[in-house]
Amino acid sequence: MYLTIRAIVFGILLSFTWAVVATAQNGGDSKKNNQSNTTDQKSQPSTDAYYLVDSLNDGIPTSDSSPDLSTPLATVENFIFACREKDFARAAQSLNFKLIPQDQRDQAAYLAENFYYVLNQRLWVDIEDLPDRADGQVINRIGKQDPMAGKPRKSIRLGVINIDDWKEVRVRLQRVKVGDGVPIWLFSAQTVEKIPALYQEYGPSWVEEAMPAWAKTRLAGKVPIWEWFALFVFVAAGVCVGYVTQGVAGYAILHRQRKERLWIERLIDDLRVPVAVASAALTTYLLKQAFLSLTGPVNTVVDPVMLLVVVGAIAWAVLRGLDVATSFTMDRYVNTLKDDIEGAEQGLLTKISIARRLVALVAVFVVVGVVLIQLNIFDAVGYGLLASAGVTTVILGIAAQPILGNLLAGLQIAITQPVRIGDSVLFEGHWGHVEGIKFTYLTIRTWDKRRLIVPLQYLISKPVENWTKVNEDLTRPIKVYVDYTTDVQIIREKFQEMATQHELWDQDSEPIVQVTDCSDESMEVRALCHAKSPADAWNLHCEMREKLIAFVQDLESGKYLPRERIRMLSETAQGNGKQASHSDR
Structure with a gap:
């Protein structure tokens, strides 16, 4: 079963990887271009890396100078530098107003100003990564391989800005050409069309508009003074909320008198730190989202970090709660390894132990996923990175087989439960109790206090004796060797007594004594010892063996102990044909 599950999962991973690679290599670039094309933009054959349009930016205010828009880098630089110089009419030359109504194009400079404000707030454009070629080609550099290298492009995505947490605006550059003119690069018509919505979402708040001019002076990270001050106040408020939360939890612990609810105090004590951190981070995050939008690249770092702290603290609190529940139950039922532990409780503990680790693993993936989504990592890498990393993914998948195998083995153990926490097992000659089940291994505490660490994948592929799988009672054999002249009935009666x-002794079982084997000098007498637990069975059969051997030794002065018989033939007896004498030893 395990091998089947492992083969299916690994096959799915390989199939998914190759499907993504094929999609990325064959359809990724085509998909991007199709999304960027509109009904009034007629694309040329694939050999022409530009969009052919009938007209461009008719009706917008003209600028005193003609900007350089021949390359993606030149277009972005013209827009940024012109906006910094407050020449928004020249900055508007970098935008494609094809989808803006004709009667609104006189507001082109105003739209350019609004777009610059939004970009400054929400998107970090690294101009060093923009190609400075008319055809938009990128050149591979040492340590950085781009799958689009050497291919002419007519559309480049700079990033994604979210609206209302579910609408996305893709900020793109497109290469367009009017008639027989020279192709130029502009911010796409689809991006320009969304400027009013973006500005409405991320435009200056009433707090920012009320600030005096000196408070808007930009300092470190190109962030105004008032924004740094507001962030400091919000962090201080969050810290205060965290301290209050921790203080309330401490007060609740000190003033509880009901000792029978000790686990509640333990839960509160373990949760107060992560809950305090989560409260502080969440308070700071909510205040910032409601009243503050940091400017420039600092915002792209602060938001994910704050969200990471919030999600991480919540995950920390959940894991702490699971730890308390697991530890409390194990302290009560398992850590003492009592023999009266019920099978249902053992199964529950096993499920809790494995579930806790699976939840921890999921929590880590959730935290990392949230941060990557907030950083738009998935949007940044795109299909090209997946295509270039396809072979690497397959190699890593093969290398991760042992880890994946152990995780799947842990899941199989949780479902089928061949062994459970607290079970008494005999594994490869080692007897002990299952002390814990981790992500990838199982711990057996042997009878001499050693810890045997067994990988889960190895455990389920090898035979293991579980002495408490169905019930606790166990039978242990005693083997005693006696002479052929021994009356076995005497031994049987003594053993029964x-x-x-x-x-x-388990009084529900009858004592059994049998002759199970024999040799030239002795016969093997086996007595079966029955006890209600493996530990009792071990101690019982050791004591009964000792007493049974002592009984045989004392029986007629050891007459029935195993002995070796030697026949001695003298030369005279051999010559006269007389019966040879013999002696026992």
Whole structure:
């Protein structure tokens, strides 16, 4: 079953990887271009890397100078530098107003100003990564391989800005050509069309508009003074909320008198730090989202970091809660390894232990995923990176087989439960109790206090004796070797007498004594010891063996102990044909 599950999962991973690679290599670039094309933009054959349009930016105010828009880098630089110089009419030359109504194009400079404000707030454009070629080609550099290298492009995505947490605006550059003119690069018509919505979402708040001019002076990270001050105030408020939360939790612990609810105090004590951190981070994050939008690249770092702290603290609190529940239950039922632990409780503990680790693993993936989504990492890498990393993904998948195998083995153990926490097992000659089940291994505490660490994948592929799988009672054999002249019935009666009088004997079972084997000098007598637990069975059969051997030794002064018989033939006896003498030893 395990091998089947492993093969299916690994096959799915390989199939998915190759499907993504094929999609990326064959359809990724085509998909991007199709999304960027509109009904009034007629694309040329694939050999022409530009969009052919009938007209361009008719009706917008003209600028005193003609900007350089021949390359993606030149277009972005013209827009940024012109906006910094407050020449928004020249900055508007970098925008494609094809989808803006004709009667609104006189507001081109105003739209350019609004677009610059939004970009400054929400998008970090690294101009060093923009190609400075008319055909938009990129050149591979040492340590950075681009799958689009050497291919002419007519559309380049700079990033994504979210609206209302579910609408996305893709900020793109497109290469367009009017008639027989020279192709130029502009911010796409689809991007320009969304400027009013973007500005409405991320435009200056009433707080920013009320600030005096000196408070808007930009300092470190190109962030105004008032924004740094507001961020400091919000962080201080969050810290205060965290301290109050921790103080309330401490007060609740000190003033509880009900000792029978000790686990509640333990839960509160373990949760107060992560809950305090989560409260502080969440308060700071909500205040910032409501009243503050940091300017420039600082915002692209602060938001994900704050969200990481919030999500991480919540995940920390959840894991702490699971830890308390697991530890409390194990302290009560398992850590003492009592023999009266119920099978249902063992199964529950096993499921809790494995579920806790699976939840921890999921929590890590969720935290990392949230941060990557907030950073738009998936949008940044695009299909090209997936295509270039396809082979690497397959190699990593093969290398991760042992880890994946152990994780799947842990899931299989949780479902089928061949062993459970607290079970008494014999594995490859080592007897002990299952002390814990981790992500990838299982711990067996042996009878001599050693810890045997067994990988889960190895465990389920090898035979293991579980002495408490169905019930606790166990039978242990005793083997005693006696002479052929021994009356076995005497031994049987003595064993029955000793068994019924022993406190560890399971009174529901009858003492059994049998002759199970023989050799040239002796016969093997086996007595079966029955006890209600593996530990009792071990101690019982050791004591009964000792007493049974002592009984045989004392029986007629050891007459029935195993002995070796030697026949001695003298030369005279051999010559006269007389019966040879013999002696016992």
